[in-house]
Amino acid sequence: MKTEKIYSAGIDIGTSTTKMVVSSFLLKNVAGVTHVPRIEIIEKTVLHQSPIIKTPFLTKDIIDMEQIEKFIFQQYQLAQISPADISTGAIIITGESATKENAKEVVHTIADAAGQFLVATAGPDLEGIIAAKGAGTVQQSKNTAKVIANIDIGGGTANIAVMQFGEVIGTCTLHVGGRLIEFQHGKVYSISPPIKQLMKHWSNPLQVGDSAEDARVVQLIEEMADFLANTLSGQLQDAQHPLLLGHLPNWHKPVDAIVFSGGVASCIYDHDCSQRQYDDIGEKLANMLLQHEQLQSFLWLQPQETARATVTGAGTQTTEISGATIQVDADVLPLKNIPVFNCANVATKAFDQIVKTAVDRADALFSLDDHRSPFALYFSELPYLSFDDVHALCEAILRYLGTRSAKDIPIIIVIQSDYAKVIGQTLQAINPAVPILCIDQIKVETGDYIDIGEVLPSGVVPIVVKTLAFHSK
Numbered sequence: 001m002k003t004e005k006i007y008s009a010g011i012d013i014g015t016s017t018t019k020m021v022v023s024s025f026l027l028k029n030v031a032g033v034t035h036v037p038r039i040e041i042i043e044k045t046v047l048h049q050s051p052i053i054k055t056p057f058l059t060k061d062i063i064d065m066e067q068i069e070k071f072i073f074q075q076y077q078l079a080q081i082s083p084a085d086i087s088t089g090a091i092i093i094t095g096e097s098a099t100k101e102n103a104k105e106v107v108h109t110i111a112d113a114a115g116q117f118l119v120a121t122a123g124p125d126l127e128g129i130i131a132a133k134g135a136g137t138v139q140q141s142k143n144t145a146k147v148i149a150n151i152d153i154g155g156g157t158a159n160i161a162v163m164q165f166g167e168v169i170g171t172c173t174l175h176v177g178g179r180l181i182e183f184q185h186g187k188v189y190s191i192s193p194p195i196k197q198l199m200k201h202w203s204n205p206l207q208v209g210d211s212a213e214d215a216r217v218v219q220l221i222e223e224m225a226d227f228l229a230n231t232l233s234g235q236l237q238d239a240q241h242p243l244l245l246g247h248l249p250n251w252h253k254p255v256d257a258i259v260f261s262g263g264v265a266s267c268i269y270d271h272d273c274s275q276r277q278y279d280d281i282g283e284k285l286a287n288m289l290l291q292h293e294q295l296q297s298f299l300w301l302q303p304q305e306t307a308r309a310t311v312t313g314a315g316t317q318t319t320e321i322s323g324a325t326i327q328v329d330a331d332v333l334p335l336k337n338i339p340v341f342n343c344a345n346v347a348t349k350a351f352d353q354i355v356k357t358a359v360d361r362a363d364a365l366f367s368l369d370d371h372r373s374p375f376a377l378y379f380s381e382l383p384y385l386s387f388d389d390v391h392a393l394c395e396a397i398l399r400y401l402g403t404r405s406a407k408d409i410p411i412i413i414v415i416q417s418d419y420a421k422v423i424g425q426t427l428q429a430i431n432p433a434v435p436i437l438c439i440d441q442i443k444v445e446t447g448d449y450i451d452i453g454e455v456l457p458s459g460v461v462p463i464v465v466k467t468l469a470f471h472s473k
Contacts, residue, residue, distance in 0.1 A: 003028045003042075004458050007081055008089040009115055010315020011072060013055060013063070013106065015095035015155030016179050016263055016278060019308060020050040020072060021315035022079040025088075027458055029324070038441075039324050039460045044316045048079035052307060054278075055097060063097060065106045072114050086115030087453055088462040090314040094127050095177060096156030096192070111336075119318070119336065119451045119464045124173035124246055126466055127310060128152060128159030132168070134313025135261035136304030142166035146256040148301065149232055152309060153264035153285070155179035155278075156192070158228060162251040170251025172231060175243045176224045178264050178282025183212040189279075195220060197242035212279075221281055221288050229294035232258065257299035260289070261309035269306060322461045323441030327424020328452075332410045332435050333461070335374070335452045339366045340414065342378045342446040349389060355396040376412040376437075377401075378444050382419055390419075394426040402434050410435035414442055414450070439463070 004027040011020045026043035053071060056064035076083055091107045091114070100106075111119065131152035132138050141148045141163040152159045158176040162169050175194035182190045188210045198220070199205035206216040227243050230236050232255050239248050260268050267286030289295060305312050341362035343354055355377070362375045377397070385393070401411045411434055413423060424438030437452065444450060444465050453462040 004456060006087040006456065006462065007047075007085045008315055008319060009081075009086050010089050010311045010313070010318075011091045011110070011114070012311035012314055013068060013091070013093045013097050014263075014310070015097050015157070015177060016055060016282075017052045017155070017307070018055045018068060018071065019052045019311045020048075020075045021046055021308070021311050022048040022075065022081055023089075023316045025319065027321065027456070027460070029458070039321050039458050041319070041321060046312070046316065047081070048075065049308065050075045050078075057100075061101045063100050063102055063106050065102065065109060068106065069110060069113065072110065076114075083113070083115045087456070088119075088319040088464060089115065090119045090130070090318045090464060090466070092127060092130060092310060092314045094124075094157070094159075094310060095154045096179070098124075119466060124157060124159050125161075125171040127157075128161035128171050128173065129168055130313035130318060131159060131261050131310040132161040132163065132259075132313070133317035134305050134309035134311070135259060137161075137259045137261075137301070138163055138166055138168075138317075140259070140301060146299070147251070147253045148257045148259060149255045149298075150259045150261060150303075151228070151232075153177055153260060153262040154310075155263065155280075155282075157245060158262075160231065160249070162249075162253075162255060164253065169253065170249060172236075172247070172249040173245040174228060174231060175245055176228050176285075178285055179278060179280045180224075181206075181217060181220065181281045183279040186212050188212060188214070188217070194242050194245075198223065200242075217281065218284070221285050224285065225288045225292045225295070228289070229292055232298065233294065255298060257301050258295070259301045259303050261303045261306055263307045264289075265303060265306035265309075269302065318464050318466070320442060320463045320465060322439040322463055323418060323420060324459050326420045326440060326459070326461070327428065327436060327438040328455060328461060329410060329435040329437060330455050332408075332437065333452060333454045335410075335412075335437070338412060338450050338452070339373075339375045340378050340444045340446060340448045340450060341365065341375055342380060342444075346379055346381060347383045349383070349392075351389075351393045351396040352399070355393075355400050359400040374409045374412060376414050376444075376450060378414045378416075378446075379419075380416045380443070382415065382417055385419065390422055390426050391430075394423060394430055398427060398431050398434065402431055410437055412452075413438045414444060415440040416443055417441075 008023045028042045056067040132150035137150040149162045156177040158174045160172045180192040343358045420438040420440035451464045
């Protein structure tokens with residue numbers, strides 16, 4: 001194999017803005033001719049970046065799906081790429097947009113129309129990680145022992161991803177954003193629910209219709225900045241705080257350095273809010289963060305992308321490539337939104353009990369109303385396996401999964417090491433009628449979801465590992 005080119009698209013539907021990027025990936029076998037093939041992405045090229053448009057809404061709670069679809073297909077035309085050419089990528093619906101009534105419908109409808117293997121996904125933790133990749137912060141952290149926090153601030157939320165040595169060690173999402181208070185004609189036009197909740201302890205809360213220059217606007221922005229600084233400093237303990245969205249910060253090392261991305265970050269670094277043509281608190285929030293004494297105690301690093309960090313990450317950083325030593329039934333591909341369950345204690349080689357326990361627990365987690373759904377069993381730390389060991393493992397897999405398998409529920413095995421080919425072939429030798437997907441060189445965890453694309457000419461499959469979770473208000 002010389003090289004192989006595939007195309008990716010990233011779409012970010014945010015609280016304030018929507019944007020899109022189209023990229024190409026160059027794949028190559030980087031192993032020597034006498035070695036097991038190892039296909040890697042050796043080059044990523046952004047072919048087209050869309051303009052940043054205001055996210056269209058039909059009403060306050062309903063996204064205008066027709067306008068978003070029209071925008072996406074216009075970008076495909078400008079990029080001179082057909083949706084049918086897209087092999088991978090992600091649609092991310094972020095911030096307050098993820099809470100809208102038709103959020104799920106929007107991403108899934110667009111995913112089906114906009115590309116054969118375009119992923120529909122959302123969830124604040126994943127948003128933060130993708131933004132950190134798109135901003136270049138993950139790459140920066142590979143070259144230093146410093147603990148770096150990427151804070152992606154958009155219209156409705158600040159998604160924090162903390163990393164060290166290129167690995168994400170924690171996440172957190174806050175109701176801190178540029179559009180949480182909006183103005184019109186010099187007066188307060190709207191106040192988001194989390195901000196109203198925050199003001200409940202105030203004797204005289206800000207109201208719609210008050211002046212945009214009211215001192216209480218500044219007080220609210222100060223509270224947001226203080227809350228962000230306390231979160232980064234490890235001082236946030238209140239799980240019920242109105243500005244916290246989801247779980248408490250879950251990193252266990254002190255943050256050394258910070259990077260901002262998102263629409264508000266373009267005001268922070270470039271002092272240029274031209275991409276944020278909104279009558280809201282975005283610019284004032286950026287200035288408050290720049291001047292905040294507690295935030296100045298951190299080392300400030302420069303991002304590669306600001307307003308486009310999430311869409312760049314979605315379009316260029318979400319895809320992994322499987323190992324070449326895989327066994328797949330091409331007829332069942334592509335597959336989307338397959339939950340993963342990690343098989344533990346495999347080193348004991350008590351395969352029957354391990355697989356039975358894993359299947360029972362996965363069924364309890366992922367099945368709805370006794371309707372069994374497909375899931376992937378993940379083997380992360382397989383020991384050396386003899387021929388007899390492989391046979392015993394495959395018999396256990398078929399014993400507990402073979403009788404339920406069908407084209408819509410294939411046996412899906414994910415392996416971190418290079419055993420996929422031999423395990424897949426052994427499964428097929430024992431029971432040729434069972435559809436099997438056995439892939440390797442992928443790292444996942446219980447609770448992750450994976451999308452598996454169609455087999456590429458090089459014999460590998462593109463895979464997107466994700467967390468599929470639409471957060472509620």
